[in-house]
Amino acid sequence: MRLSILLFGLAQAKYIVPGGRWHDTDGNLINAHAGGVTVDKEGKFWWFGEYKPEDQVEGGGVSVYSSDDLATWEHHGLALQPIRDHPYISPENIIQRPKVVYSEELDKYEMWWHADNSTYGLLLQGLATSDTIGGPYTFVDATAPLGNWSQDFGIFTDYKDGRSYSLYSNGDRKEGRDVYITRINETLTGLEEVVHRFDKFDLEAPTIIQTDNSYYALMSHKTGYRPNNVVAFRADSLSGPWSQPFTVAPLNTRTYNSQSGFTLKIKGKKATTYLYLGDQWDSNSLWESRYIWLPMDINDKKKTLDVVWHDVYDLDVKSGEYKPVKGKEYRGIHAKTAGNAFKQEANFASDGVILTGISGNDSTVTFEGIEGTGKPQWVSFYYQNTDDMGFGDQPGGTPDRIGGAWQLRRISSVVVNGDTKNVETLYQRDTNKGIILSTPLQLTLAKGKKNKITVGGLWNGFDTKGADLDRIVVYPAEKQMSAKEERRRVGLYPDNRVAPLLKTVGGKTTDSKRSTRIAGNKRKSDSSDSDDSPSGDIRSQFAGAKYKSEKPNEDAEPAYVPGSYKGTAFRGGARKLEQARSRRGVESQRSRLVPKKSNSRLEQKPKFKTYSPASPSGPPPPAKPTFKTYAPASPLRPASPAKPTFKTYAPGPTSPAKPPPKPKAERPVFNTYGGALNIDPHSDSDPNEQIFLSSQLQKSPIRQATPPNPNETKCPMCGIPVQLSLLLDFAASFPSVDPFAMRIQVQSSFCSHHRRHTAASSAKHPSIVWSDLPSRIRAHLPSIRAFLEDPDSQPSHYRKLLAKDIATGRNRTIMQSIMSESNSRVRVPGYYGPRGARVMEEEILDALSSDLREAAVRDVVVSARGVGVYVTFVLVLEVGIRLVMDDLGLEMEDARKEMEESAAWGTLVNEELEEEGPSVVEEDSDDYGYD
Secondary structure, three states: OEEOOOOOOHHHOOOEOOOOOOEOOOOOEOOOEEEEEEEOOOOOEEEEEEOOOOOOOOOOOEEEEEEOOOOOOEEEEEEEOOOOOOOOOOOOOEEEEEEEEEEOOOOEEEEEEEEEOOOOOOOEEEEEEEOOOOOOOEEEEEEOHHHOOOOOEEEEEOOOOOOEEEEEEOOOOOOOOOEEEEEEOOOOOOEEEEEEEEOOOOOEEEEEEEOOOOEEEEEEOOOOOOOOOOEEEEEOOOOOOOOOOEEOOOOOOHHHHOEEEEEEEEEOOOOEEEEEEEEEOOOOOHHHOEEEEEEEEEEOOOOEEEEOOOOOEEEEOOOOEEEEOOOEEEEHHHOEEOOOOEEEEOOOOOOOEEEEOOEOOOEOEEEEEEEEOOOEEEEEEEEEOOOOOOOOOOOOOOOOOOOOOOOOEEEEEEEEOOOOOEEEEEEEEOOOOOOOEEEEEEEEOOOEEEEEEEEEEEOOOOOOEOOEEEEEEEOOOOOOOOHHHHHHHHHOOOOOOOOOOOOEEOOEEOOHHHHHHHHHOOEOOOHHHOOOOOOOOOHHHOOOOOOOOOOOOOOOOOOOOOOOOOOOOOOOOOOOHHHHHOHHHHHHHHOOOOOOOOOOOOOOOOOOOOOOOOOOOOOOOOOOOOOOOOOOOOOOOOOOOOOOOOOOOOOOOOOOOOOOOOOOOOOOEEOOOOOEEOOOOOOOOOHHHHHOOOOOOOOOOOOOOOOOOOOEEEOOOOOOEEEHHHHHHHHHOOOOOOOOOOOHHHHHHHHHHHHHHHHHHOOOOOOOOHHHHHHHHHHHHHHHHHHHHOHHHOOOHHHHHHHHHHHOHHHOOHHHHHHHOHHHOOOOOHHHHHHHHHHHHHHHHHHHHHHHHHHHHHOHHHHHHOHHHHHHHHHHHHHHHHHHHHHHOOOHHHHHHHHHHOHHHHHHHOOOOOOOOOOOOOOOOOOOEOO
């Protein structure tokens, strides 16, 4: 039995299907979350959004897609690519809710976003520019908006005067919880003045839609990744007065399980359509979160706005008209039940009956007599999922009583015509009791009226229950594709699997431990949502059967590289996008792909896309080289010299027979530690695969098979000798990892591990009682408060450094400041390390938030770089000096010297802790970043 996700035909979808799995023209899942759509001069739509790799929540960069119809999307790679060790756009940074606007003054495209660190301690707005709308975009700056905090970000452009406005919430702390409308200057490079503040409504994700007579501001409640009832305000002008907030969708639907993100006005020749572009987050697999794009019904006379649900609709962007697609309904009252599934009275259901008790493969329901076309068709499943205990719009909602954890979805199995070899997965997110919602799935039904659809339950991390079903609606097949669109289908994968998302950024592999830590950070975190199954798929439910996992193999070669153009291997932010468009650029990049190690799970072979579009009239493109799974293709050999042609009546000369070659002694293959690798002749894998189990293959003549010291080995990353026992103990925490053949991510983790071990074993610094640290910090806060009120009252080395950066023209941005003096400037409070810095930052912000806001108004050093930067680079270090003085009894200058000398040690030993808390998440904590 195979678990599959049906991709066939999705790439060319003409219908808009809210909540469906949307794919680009290459057949890959569209990965552009919490973004916005910009229209260029030619009327083409450009969709920018957060790129979320698998197993990594933040720091993926900004994806860009283009479309002529808002339904067929072509991928152009990363418009903004992360840069390692960059202070604002590294893989460890927050790059959220990107929006792009065009500056006529500069003839450039300006990208804005919420820029932050992993702890949400900066709360800035990022800016990058590009000469072309598709990018690549170059980072310019990250600033505090008029000295304030900025979290969820949006942009609105008034079509009447052409001015653009920044929309942002200012965080979750007591002194924040507002939403601002702030005018952007005419060059779109900075903010001018606040136009309106929505005071203490404690909302986020703002977006504004404009009609001829009104402005409507839509905003979301703060519930993390859980959906909520989006509200709207109405006004005649942006400066107000604004109305009281009102809901935009039927109550208790939680805006059809979505969060506000962006709105779009489609003004056509015949009509104007207003679109709500929401996000349907999936905290179990963020990279596969869906999109809820729906029309809005706006009535300026009644002063109302309603987001209207349609399972499937057809939008004509030229006429501005849309029309719902009509489907055929099959009600649950006529379905057949099996096992413990049964029909139960429900006065809110279609016929007063709902199908319940669906679970596993035995308790199922079957809809019969379904008419199909023989082509892929959308099927909407109307359901109720009652796992909604304590599920409100308030941040402090109470989690389900099932193990004290959120259960945000059920998963049903869908089988067509008894074909249990192909089981489709159907996600059914929570609903309130008595509320019927729908979720779509694309199925291929046989032509005729004899189709059957059977629905069961799959493992969702808690149980195998499927949601209660009311009815299904089957929609007609989508429009016929043109010949040009047919050619684009070359990029679809034959096994219909989701293409694996790349795990590298800027050509370097992402540290898996760091990715896990990022995923655990306090952003919209519902930490208990993850499935309990080890690999995240549902293979265990069909033992001994063939399957296709919904989760791609994490070690498979990437099908495309972020930063690429149309899927080609394009790495490195310094290269121009035009290089990827050329055949030569693509070939040179492709040769740098590095084979990866296999593991015990199914391995996907690397797939390479067509590098140039097929010409309708020209010759077909040259054949692509075939690559083995683990070794790159052999280089082309020069043609052999032509052999002499002999006439039939004269035999050619014969060469004397050569003696057989002497057998060569097999040379053992060595790994980086000096040990020989034994090639297993009985293995099913290619010998090249076994050779590549070594992280670096030694090609030199045979060396000694063991290191000089049998108790030592070398770190595969840095080459420093380390104790063999340290390596073996470390590898023991990864049961499936060979300590002498670790992947690059694990090698990097081990390198950090042994450096921390070495630093800790040579400790000469005072031990820290972490439980006492908050109270020790609070004892010094009166001194810090006095310093905020009168900076001249206490000399501060770190304030002088920051003031120098501000006053020096060459350090116009913080990034330039950091890069120019990074070797001589301490960034953490000495041996307290990042862990101590985090505690100090939290205590300062909790106790001095009002003082900081006042200081930002009167103190240019605070306002110029923002409160977050001032806290991190001045106040935290000042507190650190005082703690070192307490620990060692030193004077201030000696304590500062000690702190700076021990900073490297502290960074290694006292790194920031991963989040390991109970599954009950207090989402109203100030530390949590709500998207």
